[in-house]
Amino acid sequence: MTTNVLMRKRITQLFLIMGAFLLFLIGRLAWIQFVNGDKLSTEALENRMDDIKVPAKRGTIYDRNGKELVISISSDTVYAIPPEIKKPAETAKKLAEILGLKYEDIYKKITKRSNFVYIQRKVDPEISKKIKKLELPGIDIVEESQRSYPNGNLASHVLGFVGIDNYGLNGIEVTMEKELAGVPGRILIEKDSLGREIPQALHQYKPPQPGNSLVLTIDETIQYFVERELDNIVETYNPKSATIIVMEPKTGGILAMGNRPDFNPNKYGEYPQTSWRNPAIWLNYEPGSTFKVITAAAALEEGVVKPESRFYDPGYAVVSGERIKCWRYPRAHGSQSFEEVAQNSCNPGFIQVGLDLGRERFYKYIKAFGFGQKTGIPLVGEAKGIVIPEKQVKNINLATISIGQSISVTPIQLITAISAVANDGVLMKPQLVKEIRDSQGHLVRKIEPEPVRQVISRSTARQLAGILEKVVSQGTGKNAYMEEYPAAGKTGTAQKAGKGGYSSGKYIASFAGFAPVENPQVAILVVIDEPQGGTYYGGQIAAPVFKNVARDVLRYLNVRPRVSKTELEEKEKRKEVIVPDLINMPLTEAQDILRKAGLASNLEGSGQWVLNQQPKGGAKVLEKTPVILYVGPEAKSVPEGTEVTVPDLTGLTMREAGKLLGALGLKMNPEGSGVAASQKIEPGTKVKAGTTVKVIFLPPAPEPFP
Known part of the structure; x- marks a missing residue:
């Protein structure tokens, strides 16, 4: 009796343990199926799918008048799916002959433990046609876009350039990347856990969406x-x-x-990177x-x-x-x-x-x-x-x-x-x-x-x-x-x-x-x-x-x-002449010099003495150009002791400076030779007639342009 009761207890405990374990399994299965199901399904899909991006065709860049400055042209890219390649040695040899690449390099790529490798990007259309005709298992061609700058160096610092993956690296190509790039396409390839070909495997190509174009202010x-x-x-x-x-x-x-x-x-x-900077x-x-x-x-x-x-x-x-x-x-x-x-x-x-x-x-x-x-x-x-x-x-x-x-x-x-x-x-x-x-x-x-x-x-x-x-x-x-x-x-x-x-x-x-x-x-x-x-x-x-x-x-x-x-054509026929320095000359003498130089004259003021001129002496102008002469009454002898204003002598020759000072009743103490560079009594200073003005003369130098 005691033995039967003990057996029943043990059997009951066993059923309870098995029931609890069964409930745990059911709960765990429910957790995986209903709570983490979507996540695990996605991870499983990612584990057996390769997703390769295909760059989109970039937008065209135009000048302000609609002329193409940058365009995208179609180019083919050769790629391989290694698990699908049946005869890697033979395939590598054929590709090497057509592409002009080393057999060893291609063989290494197509035998990699990978589901996708690029063989060569942006190949010539004629070459891609030859590869297509071979119908090599595991070798395929996808169309990509290649950036082209038809005008070569023109506005290169403004336009910039893109890299091999069609991403902007310089100039407007990089600052407007979001607008130009478009939406990349995708190549989807299904594989098993070891990267091997799956019968009836999924192999899809989703084409890219082209980017927007820009119209620049550049002409x-x-x-x-x-x-x-x-x-x-x-x-x-x-x-x-x-x-x-x-x-x-x-x-x-x-x-x-x-x-x-x-x-x-x-x-x-092919250019040093320093030349890329703007x-x-x-x-x-x-x-x-x-x-x-x-x-x-x-x-x-x-x-x-x-x-x-x-x-x-x-x-x-x-x-x-x-x-x-x-x-x-x-x-x-x-x-x-x-x-x-x-x-x-x-x-x-x-x-x-x-x-x-x-x-x-x-x-x-x-x-x-x-x-x-x-x-x-x-x-x-x-x-x-x-x-x-x-x-x-x-x-x-x-x-x-x-x-x-x-x-x-x-x-x-x-x-x-x-x-x-x-x-x-x-x-x-x-x-x-x-x-x-x-x-x-x-x-x-x-x-x-x-x-x-x-x-x-x-x-x-x-x-x-x-x-x-x-x-x-x-x-x-x-x-x-x-x-x-x-x-x-x-x-x-x-x-x-x-x-x-x-x-x-x-x-x-x-x-x-x-x-x-x-x-x-x-x-x-x-x-x-x-x-x-x-x-x-x-x-x-x-x-x-x-x-x-x-x-x-x-x-x-x-x-x-x-x-x-x-009028322009007439002026272009006229010769270029140098304007003579006429300041401090009698008007009649100045006008005579202008006539001999082939220049006209316009008068401002009244009098017979040239006080100033425009253009200045030494300027180059076309013949028949009028020179404005600012005239006034010739200064007469000034009694000693009379208050006079010291003139600006800068640029005058010794003769011209002496003549002008003498006309005002002033004396000159010259130092050096050439043209007046400075004077000890500043222009505009009131002094008495008879005062001596020390003037420094220096050799004339070619006048630079600041």
Whole structure:
């Protein structure tokens, strides 16, 4: 009895244990099936499926007129599915013969423990046809797209390039990657756990969706103008680098942007990586006298100066114990209006303006014009420039910044600021992309021009444009002068900074301007870094480039010239003559000299004595050009003791200086020979007749262009 009860208990315990275990199995099965079922199913699918991405066809890049700058062409890629290959040795041999590759390399690839390998990408269509005819098991061909740049090096820094996988690596190709790339396709291949072929296996190809296309602000024709001039610069001056940017002031649209050195995006790997960088957006350089446009804009807007304000240049300025020379030193500009200060690019005049502005007001405009910050142009690698923190600025810094030293800018910053002056004081964000369109050509999004801020008033901008026009027509920018299209601009020659100061013999020559003055259509910046051959002044080598580009661009844009074609042809037939120096001559004698030189004369004032002239002596003009003579009554003998005003003798010969002083009753104590470089009694000083004025004469030197 006892034994039976014990047996029943043991049997019951066994059933309970088995029941509990069975319940556990049911619970575990339910957990796997209903809770983790989807996850495990996905993992199982992933474990037996290979998913290979196929890059999509990238969108086309057009210029503003719809001309193709970048296209995608179809190319074939040969790939292998190793588990499906029946005879690897024979297959490798046949592929090696057709593709021109090593047998060992192909055999190694197709015998790998893998479900997918590339044999060769982007092969010639004729080669892919031969491979298809062989119908090799495990070998297949898929269509990919290959980027092509039909114009070679044209606008290479703007366009950029893509890598082997069709991902953007440089230029607009990388910044607009999301729009251009499209949606990749897929190759799906089913396998077993050992990577072997499965009967009736799944092998699918999902085609990619092409990317959107871009319409740029770049104009292919204008870009060609720029590239032509860059090639001429390289051939003539062999610089370290050169940059030209053409911008539309009203919109901020970049019509052209070119650099040397450059590269061919189709073969970018054959060029040094340093040539891939875009100097137009990353080069930090001291702008020199081109920055005087910013100084003048701030001073005019703040009412610190007027065009007629008077300045005196002794050839240098002393600030905080430091002597800063004018580019013309030891010759001085003497007494001049602010308008003439700009025409002559006079350093002491601009230094005085900068100091009068003061740190707070000057920096307000430096920041407002966009210096010390990125412009936001859609290209990689843009630099901010280098601006001394406002709190650390001293008077000596203000003085040097006002003439374009102690501050570094980028070319894109400077052309954007110059365009703001041309655009009635409104600063625009640089624009490269106008429209985004889908693969069928339908408009996806239009990108409107983006105003940033009103930097200076319209009246100040127009006033400054008038001053800059005279810089081109009468001042240091004469080599940029165009008879048919009046231009405004400023030259720049900056010595490059090095260790412990400025580097001897290393300069950056530049010219920045816009045209036509009355209705600016283009703003152009030319920057030439370290030109060789001994000529490095911006007015000599950069200004003519500006003229060549501006003239061709304005004609191409059908901008109406100020003078007719017939008038231009007549003027082109006229010879170029040198204007004689007529100051302090009797009027009849001066007019006779002009007639013999083939020049006309216009009179301002009354009298028989030439007090001043325009253009100045030494200027080159076309024959029959009128020379304005400012005349007045000839000075008579002045009784000794009478108060008279000391004149400005700068630039006069010893004979001319003596004649002028004698007419005023003053005596001269000359020292040296040549032309008057300085005088001990400053112009404008009231003295008594009979006073002796010591005048320093120096040999005349060729006048450089700042």
